[in-house]
Amino acid sequence: MIEDKLAQVFAEAGCQGSVAVLDIDGSGQVVLDGDELVVAASTFKIAVALxxxxxxxxxxxxxxxxxxxxxxxxxxxxxxFCIFEDEAEVSLRDLARMMVTISDNTATDVLIRRVSVPRIHARLAALGLDRIRLAGTIQEEFDAIGRDTGFAGWAEMTRAMREAGSPRDADRIWERALSTPSLRPGHITSATAGQMAALLRMIWRDEAGPAAACAAVRSVIGQQRLTRKIATGFGDEVRVAAKSGTVPGCVSNDAGVVHFPDGSRFAVAVFTRPTGPGPQTPQADSVIGTVARLCVEHLRRLGR
Incomplete structure (x- = not known):
């Protein structure tokens, strides 16, 4: 079965994973642990943009x-914007572009405050997607991690890491952070692969909101060039629009849509995490593309 193959691929890469791949224009799907709540990392920015x-x-x-x-x-x-030395002025529309295309956290927090977490949750709930949940702004999440690690907040923790006596000492601080409640699903912004793929399917079908809004979200996701995770599983003839999310040592995720020249389209969400404590293995990123390809190829064979 395809699900057994996916579990084997994740295990061989040294990680655990959940995946959901949905045929946008049909009913086909491949799901493995699609209801498991996991740390969303920056994939949640799709919901903010929507x-x-x-x-x-x-x-x-x-x-x-x-x-x-x-x-x-x-x-x-x-x-x-976090590396800017001077004030900048930008439109809300272009803040969304910065949020999605280069995963700008400053832009994200400005937009979260502008549209509000309750409004984001209300729209998602109306779509039947109540397991994509924001814990607050990114700065609030960072500070909670810092406090749980024994510091006044994120700034003090990262300063301690920079001033640590050795790289190993800095790593030990981050390893402590990784074990805190603030980095567990349900405490930090979280989602399921199934609902993230469903959200993308709705956006690509103009069912997540006004058609103009869905088109705008599709446009900015299509401009993302910072990371290529799902895309590594496909050739140049296949167009991939995706938003990744990474927390080093915690999760490596990607969520997007795969477009084939024949017009077929598939919403994909692949979320991975290490099997144990320690740094994320390099294979955890590359396995996302492999898993996406296996799922999509399976659905395309069924559709023939």
Missing amino acids: ELFCQGAEGELDLAERVRLAPSQATPGGQG
């Missing part, structure tokens, strides 16, 4: 509204 563009399409906000960002407002993330 709420923003829905509120824009419904006339509740102006997507061209300008937002001024100061360096002091930045949420850590390694790229994007």
Whole structure:
């Protein structure tokens, strides 16, 4: 059975995984542990983008509204506005683009505050997707991790890691963080592979909100170039629009849509995590593409 093969592939890569692949224009699906709640990492940003563009399409906000960002407002993330030295002004629409295309955490937190977590949850619940749950802003999540690790917050924890006597000492701090309640599903922003794939299927079918909003979400996801996880399983003739999510040592995820030249389309969510404590294995990223390909090939064979 395809599910047994998927479990074997995950095991050989040294990780555990859940996957859901749905035929967007048909009823075919492949699901392995699709109802398991896992740490979503940045894949949840798809839901934030949907709420923003829905509120824009419904006339509740102006997507061209300008937002001024100061360096002091930045949420850590390694790229994007958090490395700016000067103030920047950008529209809500382009904040969404930054959030999805380079996974900018500052942009994400601005948008979460603008559209609100309750509104995001309400829209998801109306779609039957009540297991995609945000715990708050990314900064709030980071600070909770820092406190659970024994520091005043994220800034103090990361400073301790930078000032550690050796790389191994810094790793020990992060390993402590990985074992805290704040990095467990249900405490941090979480989702299931099944519901994430279902959300993508609805967005691609214009069923997640106004058609203009769904089209806008599809556009920004299609512009994402920061990571290639699902895409590694397919050739250049196959177009992949996806949003990844990574927490080092915790999860490596990807969620997106695979488009074939013949018009067939598949919503894919693959979430992986290590089988035990320690750093994520390199195979955990590459296995996402392998699993996606196996599932899609299976559905395409059934459809012939």
